[in-house]
Amino acid sequence: MSEELYKQMAQSIIEGEKEIAIELAQKSIELNMHPLDTITKGFVVGVNYIGDQFGLGEAFLPELVMAGEAMKAAVAVLEPELLKLGEAREVMGRVVLATVEGDIHEIGKTLVGTMLSASGFEVTDLGVDQPAEKIIGKAIEIDAQLIGMSALLTTTMIRQREVIEELDKEGLRPRIKVMVGGAPITKDWAEKIKADGTSEDAVGAVQLAKRLLGKE
C-alpha cells in the first residue's frame, strides 16, 4: 500500500503536479504514515530523479521548477506533522539568497532557491537589489550557514566582493560560507573575491551548497 503511494508521490513531483502532491501528503497523514518516510521515500525520490534527468539534458527548466514547487508544497503539508511528533526533517542548512544592490535580475537566483528548497535547505530569498547590510543582517538573524549572491551585470558583480569583505570584517567567516553566481561570474572571479565557490547552474549550486556545508 505505502509502496504504491510512495511511487505516486515521486511521480507527482516528476510531473510537477503540485495539487496532487498536496493531496498525497494529506492522504499519508490520514493513513498515519510517518511524515519523514513520506518525504524521503516518496517525494524526495521524485526530486532526485528530475535533478538527475536535468543533469543528463533530458529534463528542462520548467520541469525542474515545477518539481521544486510541488516539493515545497508537499513538505509544507508535512512539516506541521513532523513538529507534532517532536521531529524535524533534517535541514541541510539555512541559506540567505539575494541579488546584489543595483541589480534587479533574479531568474537564476530564484531557480537556485527553488532547487535548494527542494533539496532540503531552508531558503530565505531576499529578492533583488539588496545592499550588503541587509544580506548580512538577515544571515545573522536566521543564523544562516550560507549566503548565495547573484549578479548579472559586470557593474554590480563588485558588490559581491563588498559583502564578503564586510563578512570578513565582522568575523563571520568561515562560519558563514558564501557562494556567488550570475552570468558574468567565473571561477577566477569567485577566487579573486575569496568566495567559497560558484556554480554555472542551479543543480550545480545545490551540489556546491551541500559540499560547503559538509552534507555530501
Place this chain on the structure above:
Amino acid sequence: MQPKLILLTEDIIERILDEAYQLLLKPGVKVNNDEARELLASAGAQVDAETNVVHIPEQIVRKALESVPREFYLYDYDGNPVVKYGGDAVHFDPGSSGIAMLNPETLEHDTTESQHLLKLIKVAEQLPQYDAQSTAVVCHDVPQQIQDSYRLYLALLYSKKPIVTGAFTNKTVAEMIDMLAILAGGHDAAREKPRAIFDVCPAPPLIWSNFASGNLIALARAGIPAEIVSVPLAGAAAPVTLLGAVTQHTAECLAGITIHQLAKAGSPIVWGGAACIFDMKKGATPMGAVETAMLDCSYAQVAKSLNMPTHTYLGATDSKLVDAQAGLESGITAMIGALSGINMISGSGMLDFLSCHSAEKLVIDAEGIAMAKRMIAGVQLHTETLATGFYDDNINFKGGDFLKQRITMQLFRKEQHLPSNVIDRDSMRNWKEAGSLDTFARAKVIVDKLLASYSKPTLDEAKEKALHAFMLVLAQQAGMDALPALENVDKETSTHVNM
C-alpha cells in the same frame, strides 16, 4: 518593392494591442520612480503608493502615442542626416555594452579596455554597412562612475558616424547629453540634429525601474532620442508563447512612451527591444534563436501599426568563437531583421549572448548585412524590356555574349553586391595558393588592413579640446589623474590630457 516578412495578421495585431492595454490596467506597471509616478498620476493613472504599481488607462497612452514623432534622423558629425528612424528604413550598428572581446590570436575572451573599443570603432567606421557606431564595449580601465560617459567620449572622438549609446545612471545621462552639446555647439543644436540615441531598458515583466524611468524623463526633456529596449524573455520573464511575450513587450513599450511623452510631448522615442526566448536547458537568453528573431519581427509589426520608429537586437550569435554557428545565426537573424523593415538593428560583432565583441566578426557580419540590404533592395526593373532588348544582331549563341554588352558593364554593380575578400569565391588552386584561409583568417587580414588605413577624423579643434576637458574633469572626479593613454596615433590627443 521592398520585400517584407509578415508574421502577424491585422486581427492578431489588434488583439495584441487590446490585451496590452488590458495589462496596463491590470496588473498595471511597476514604476519605481517618484517623478514618473507623479507624471502618470497627474495624467489620470491610478497609483498604488505602497507597491508603486500604476494602473494606466488606455486614453492616456493613446494621447502619448499621438504626440510621438513618426520619424526623425540621426546626424553624423558633419550634420548630414544618416540614420532614418521611421517607415521601413533599415540600418545596422554594432552591438552595445560588451564586457569582453575575442582575442583573435589566443581565442580567449579578454576583458575589454579602451584599446578594444577603439579597435571596434575604427573597424566599424570604415565599413559602410554600419550606418551608426555603438558604444560597443565597457572600458574596464576607467572607474565605474564614468564607464558610460567615457565610451561615448571615445566614439565622439574617433568617429563621425551617428552613435547608439546608453547611460548607466541618471547622473551620467545628463553628463552625456552635455558631451553631445559640446560637439554640436549647444543643447539646441544637439536637439535639432541629434548625433546619438540612448537605449533605455524596462525590466521584464512590466517594470520601469527608478533609473530607467529617470533616464526616459531626462532624455525627453533634453529632446535627445530615446530607444526603448524591452527584453521579454519568453518562458521566464514573459509568457512562453511568442504572442504572449510580444503582448508584454507592447505593454512595456506603451508604458515607457507614456512616461516619456508626459515628461515632454513631441520628444523622439523608438519602439525597440532585445526580445528573446529563454533556453530551457541552459537558462540562457539565446540571441541567435530563430524564435528570438520571430519575436522581433512580430513586435516591429505592432510598432508599425502605430507608425512608430523601430529598433531591435539581431545579427548576433551565442557561439563563443567566430565559427559556423556564428555565421548562420548572425546571417539568418540579420536577414530577418532587414526583411522586417526595422530601422536600427543592433548586435553585429557580438558573441556569447551579447557579452563578447569581435572585430573580425564585425567584418564578416558586414557581408551578411550587405546580403540582407541587397535582399530588401528587391528585384528591380532596370530596362525597358526585360530581356528581349539584350538580344541584338550580334548575338552568336555563345556564353560570353553578354559580357561584351555595355549595359552589363553599366548595370552589374547595381544588380550585384560585390563582396569583400572575406567571402571566398576563388578557384580551389588560387585559394590554396593564398594560404587556404578560412573565413575567420580572412577577416583577420581585413581587420589589420582597416586598422592600418584608419585615420582619426578631424574635428573642430576648440570643440575637441572642450570635450576633452569635460571628460578629464569627470575622470578626475572619479579619482583618475589622467585619461587612459591611447595608442600612438593619438599623441596629439594625449597631450590634451596634460593641459
